[in-house]
Amino acid sequence: MPFDLNQHWNSSEINPFIIGGPCSAESYEQLYSVCEQLSELSVPLIRAGVWKPRTRPGGFEGMGKEALGWIQRVKNELNVNFVVEVASTQHVEEALKYGIGALWIGARSSANPFTMQEIAESLRGVDVPVFVKNPINPDLSLWVGAIERIHGAGIDKVAAIHRGFSTYAKSEYRNPPTWQIPIELKRLFPELPLICDPSHISGDRSKVFDIAQAALLLNYDGLMIEVHPDPEKALSDAAQQITPMMLKEMMQKWRMTRSKSSNIWYNSKQEAIRTQIDELDKRIVEAIGERMHLVRTLGEYKKENQVSIFQVERWDEIFKTRSEWGEDLELNALFLQKLYQAIHDESIRLQSEIMNNKDQVEGMTE
Numbered sequence: 304m305p306f307d308l309n310q311h312w313n314s315s316e317i318n319p320f321i322i323g324g325p326c327s328a329e330s331y332e333q334l335y336s337v338c339e340q341l342s343e344l345s346v347p348l349i350r351a352g353v354w355k356p357r358t359r360p361g362g363f364e365g366m367g368k369e370a371l372g373w374i375q376r377v378k379n380e381l382n383v384n385f386v387v388e389v390a391s392t393q394h395v396e397e398a399l400k401y402g403i404g405a406l407w408i409g410a411r412s413s414a415n416p417f418t419m420q421e422i423a424e425s426l427r428g429v430d431v432p433v434f435v436k437n438p439i440n441p442d443l444s445l446w447v448g449a450i451e452r453i454h455g456a457g458i459d460k461v462a463a464i465h466r467g468f469s470t471y472a473k474s475e476y477r478n479p480p481t482w483q484i485p486i487e488l489k490r491l492f493p494e495l496p497l498i499c500d501p502s503h504i505s506g507d508r509s510k511v512f513d514i515a516q517a518a519l520l521l522n523y524d525g526l527m528i529e530v531h532p533d534p535e536k537a538l539s540d541a542a543q544q545i546t547p548m549m550l551k552e553m554m555q556k557w558r559m560t561r562s563k564s565s566n567i568w569y570n571s572k573q574e575a576i577r578t579q580i581d582e583l584d585k586r587i588v589e590a591i592g593e594r595m596h597l598v599r600t601l602g603e604y605k606k607e608n609q610v611s612i613f614q615v616e617r618w619d620e621i622f623k624t625r626s627e628w629g630e631d632l633e634l635n636a637l638f639l640q641k642l643y644q645a646i647h648d649e650s651i652r653l654q655s656e657i658m659n660n661k662d663q664v665e666g667m668t669e
């Protein structure tokens with residue numbers, strides 16, 4: 304029986320839809336214990352890794368078919384639903400043979416269009432929900448492409464899982480969330496359910512709650528959280544897994560939001576504030592338009608006088624003064640620096656265009 308995503312989705316308008324369970328299925332006892340506790344918390348879908356993608360050989364690679372046997376047993380004994388990761392056509396076949404009702408695709412697979420196409424083909428004619436994690440690299444198109452391939456194979460129950468993105472830079476997270484990517488995904492595909500995986504983003508159980516809370520405030524549809532009966536002894540991802548008790552506490556603690564309110568007082572306030580914001584945004588866009596007009600004019604003069612487009616002292620001055628101007632207004636300095644980086648980049652692009660186009664036009668008239 305495929306897992307009925309829509310039914311569980313709709314039944315939890317306020318409570319987030321939760322996928323909980325161990326990083327890996329390690330033994331029958333481990334699986335039974337965690338599932339029993341998750342079932343008491345009414346977690347609708349249980350995750351369990353069967354084949355583990357390890358970065359280097361020699362790590363724990365999952366229990367494979369043996370784990371599928373335990374899953375089947377626990378599923379019948381406790382009447383719970385499972386989702387497992389598939390990374391090849393062979394995994395898809397095995398998982399379906401063992402009656403797994405939902406599948407997820409990991410970050411390493413969604414980064415590879417060949418793998419995605421093969422998995423998608425092997426799912427043709429199959430009715431199971433498929434959850435597609437973001438690719439390891441921060442590339443929205445690659446994520447969209449992976450989702451499209453699954454959808455293109457006739458799977459209509461597709462959801463996205465945001466698990467953060469790999470980075471070489473030092474970060475407080477194992478996989479920094481880079482929220483603007485999933486937010487843009489939601490903007491492009493508002494109907495696509497979006498789930499956050501705070502476990503793989505944080506890599507640290509003490510940070511799971513905050514990331515989950517941030518996702519809920521951003522109106523995510525659900526969470527995928529790694530839960531293990533004895534996290535410290537876990538064979539994979541020991542640092543980030545939480546106990547069922549910790550999950551229970553989180554479920555009682557997190558602040559829920561929803562996309563709409565039925566409170567008319569709130570709605571009229573929202574309307575009024577949004578009108579003011581729209582007016583301000585219009586003025587901001589107009590001001591940027593005026594700024595860019597001046598930038599173009601200056602570009603013409605620079606061209607005539609053979610002055611370089613980029614001057615480091617000028618950029619340094621802009622970078623420093625703009626964030627200082629924001630201090631009294633309680634504007635975050637880093638935010639202003641990023642904003643001006645973008646404005647300055649665009650100014651350089653416009654002036655470069657002027658330099659290059661002029662050359663072509665002059666060349667043509669000569």
Ligand code: PEP
Nearest residue numbers: 326409410411436466503
């Ligand atoms: C996992 O969910 O355990 C996993 C390997 O995730 P990801 O593909 O996000 O690294």
Ligand code: MN
Nearest residue numbers: 326529539540
């Ligand atoms: Mn894991």
